[in-house]
Amino acid sequence: MAVVKAMQPSWNLGNTLDAIPDETSWGNPPITKPLLDTVKAQGFRSVRIPVTWSSHQSTTAPYTIDPAFMNRVKQVVDWAIADGLYVDLNLHHDSWTWINTMPADHGGVLARFDATWTQIATAFRDEPRLLLFESVNEPQFDNATDARKQELLNELNTSFHRIVRASGGGNTDRLLLLPTVYATPSQVLMEGLAAEMASLNDDNLVATVHYYGFWPFSVNIAGYTRFDAVSQQDMTRAFTLMHDIFVAKGIPVYLGEFGLLNYPDFHHPAMIERGEGFKYFEQLGYEARVNGVTTAVWDAFNYLNRDSLEWRDLELINRIRSAWTTRSGTASSDTVYLPKSGTVGAQTLALNQNGTSFRGVWQGNRKLVQGRDYSLSGDQVTFGAATLTRLAGDRAYGENTTIQFRFSCGLPWPVHIRTYDTPALSNASGTSGGLVIPTDFRGDQLATMEAKYADGSNAGTATWTSYQQFNTTFSPDYSGGAIDLTSEFLGSLTGGAPVTLTFHFWSGATVTYHVTRSGTTVTGDDA
Secondary structure, three states, X not given: OHHXXXXXXXXXXXXXXXXXXXXXXXXXXXXXXXXXXXXXXXXOOEEEEOOOOHHHEOOOOOOOEOHHHHHHHXXXXXXXXXXXXXXXXXXXXXXXXXXXXXXXXXXXXXXXXHHHHHHHHHHOOOOOOOEEEEOOOOOOOOOOOHHHHHHHHHHHHHHHHHHHHHOOHHHHOOOEEEEOHHHOOOHHHHHHHHHHHHHHOOOOEEEEEEEOOOHHHHHOOOOOOOOOHHHHHHHHHHHHHHHHHOHHHOOOEEEEEEOEOOEOOOOOOOOOOHHHHHHHHHHHHHHHHHOOEEEEEOOOOOOEEOOOOEEOOHHHHHHHHHOOOOOOOEEOOOEEEEEOOOOOOOEEEEEEOOOOOEEEEEEOOEEOOEOOOEEEEOOEEEEOHHHHHHHHOOOOOEEEEEEEEEEXXXXXXXXXXXXXXXXXXXXXXXXXXXXXXXXXXXXOOEEEEEEEEOOOOEOOOOOOOOEOOEOOOEEEEOOOOEEEEEHHHHHOOOOOOOXXXXXXXXXXXXXXXXXXXXXXXXXXXXX
């Protein structure tokens, strides 16, 4: 418990030694000592080093790992340890490149798994206790029942434990991390892991799971555009279960990965609205803290620029770091939209004080005056039309200014004042390979898209909901003045059947549009 507590906070060296087939294959540069130095200097106390061994290992007995690759992994581990960082070393994408075939090739997979961990345990047996081993990342098994998956994972974890302990040296009491099936923090799977850990009768075991939020919110599908009560309850339940099943019984929990799926992603438009993402990470830090869970942010390329060794989004990472130690107040939204063509009216935002006290509203260094610039009633902050008009200045489309809600502790909550009009979409033609819809966004921002056939049934790749997945089926191109419909979405449409699209924007505006696919030809028109 003390060691895992000392590992907080933790960082993942993702998409590097776990990349297939080589360290730089997924776009990151080679790992350097200055990279680990930077991680340490930024306040992290541990680093998870995911490693995929399959591309550097014989596929037949004795399943020898390439000595040059083993030495490279050891070099990186030693750099981290030299910085005083705890290190979690694992089998990573091996989980789906070969371990997943265990139901059909039980003997072969177990033999390779045992040989792999025998070699790793031998190579690292004399490392200090700063090094931890994790049996396998997100274990999964093809064509097996839930009960069988648990049995197979128990078998792997037991074998891993036996091999490491028998290898001697520092491995006799090294902390070992054991995952649930898929690393999912569900009650059934965590209770299954707890039972397996109890059978091993070893005080130096750590439970590890991952958390990426309520899935529909995490990928922006089914209309879950906000970190609402459903998403909040999903998070609270997951962390409460981690505490009750493990932490309360003296078993530490290492959240080996956390984040949101494909957010932030600097290669695509943000699928999660910025303020909603801030609220997600603020609560996650709080839930982890009160439930005694050590957290490792998953960073494939999302946060730290591996070339410049600077944060890609300093405001976002500061939100995550602040939540390690304190709560921050938020609000119902981080944006107020003002119509350019219509009448500006009063607008109200609800405070989420999160145990803090509201201290007022600032524009830069100037504090706005309560009773003149805004009113406060309970947790409702209301800005009158005159104040909003003054704040918006020339009222050009887009962001006009930013104000802050400040609280007694934590970070201020930004509120962006934006001017908009209802976006205008134009007719378009294309192919099933993609349709580019010319769009004048007029200062607005896209939240989600619905798709329905004329009979009211759902259209698109997700037939269980009319709200399609952001970036997978549609994506805004703000700089290019377009909304792109993807080949995946267009290819799923019934040929010759008109589809009505409803684009929902963050201002509350909606725009209806029609598309029809005929063979490989796609046409679109502004409804």
